[in-house]
Amino acid sequence: MCSNTTSDDLLPCPTHHTHPYHFSELELGSGSNQQPYFRALVFFNKKPGLTDEFFHEHWKSVHADLTMQVEGAGLDLVRYVQFHQEFQHKVSIEPLLEASGGTMQIAPYDGCAEFHAESVEKFVGFMKNVYASSHLLMCSGCGTRFVDLVKGYNVMVGYDNLIFGRGIPGVGSDAILAEDTRLNMRSEGKQTKKAAQRKKVDSGTEEAETGNAE
Template sequence: MECPSHLTLQFSFEELAVERGSNQQPYIRILIFFNKKKGLSEAFFHEHWKSIHADLTMSFGNGTKNFSRYVQFHQDAEHRKLVSSLSQYNMQPLQYDGCAEFHAENAEQFLRFMADIHNSKELVGCGSRFTDVDDGMHVMVGYDNLIYGSHITTSGGCDGILPSDPRIEERLRLR
């Protein structure tokens, strides 16, 4: 067996038990990882992305009808340094300057949005001026299985285990 506790663990949170289902949220999540264009400063890259490019993305055609959430995740040298000590646990920071996160009801909606973007000279032109198009972008697509925290209202779904859950305090007292 892959893990000895797979079927023997006494669960503190029964809703997490094996074969009890999951808390899969009703949207797909798309993560697009990329780096700044060579020769640009970090300051310019991050400022341009969170202002000019964000405004163009939000203003573009029917874009916001094809997704329910857009988040920019910014990583700079200072933040990479903060987690550099995690290498002792065999964890390495991803070498990306940014990650755009989108939630969509389904893949078709998001693919329509991406097709529209790539048919827009304004957005593609903007993106190619601040991102490293030679290195390309890397994409992950999947679903959220929400374990802890509240759902995202605009994306739907159900809460996970909430911070106010009395079982959390009980577990802390037992330790």
């Protein structure tokens, strides 16, 4: 008995190879806009007994200052970002959690430190310096005073595949941009407005770069 089943029918998504692309740059074989840096996300929680206010203020001030003093910060890192999740943010996202029907939940963390480096080796080298720093982690360092070390840190590492937006200036490459006419905008007026705003921003950036060059 003959079967009409194809190899694509056996895939989790049967249109994996036959999907009609609206954005040709995302097609299989070309749909990668990997940014040229290694990225690490370090998730953690505040130490029990601390107030949210102290945790977030201390992390963005004292701890940030000590981190930037670590050997190699200006050589091994391309970017360091703190992602703060406060109580009001958890409350504001509840409508989305309800709309998901229980399939989406708040990540159980208070913060995430994001690092970009030229390579995993440079990131590891920098973090080894962090762990060797008496000001940050060793013994009674800053990190031991506001981070829950019982739960510890959770790390996610890899790369950014940029789909929409501009790359980091001087580092990454742009992706699909807001003024792209292929985007399904709610109205033509909104699309025109966003394009005008983007043009204004780009113009200001170019003027600033020209001024710096002079």
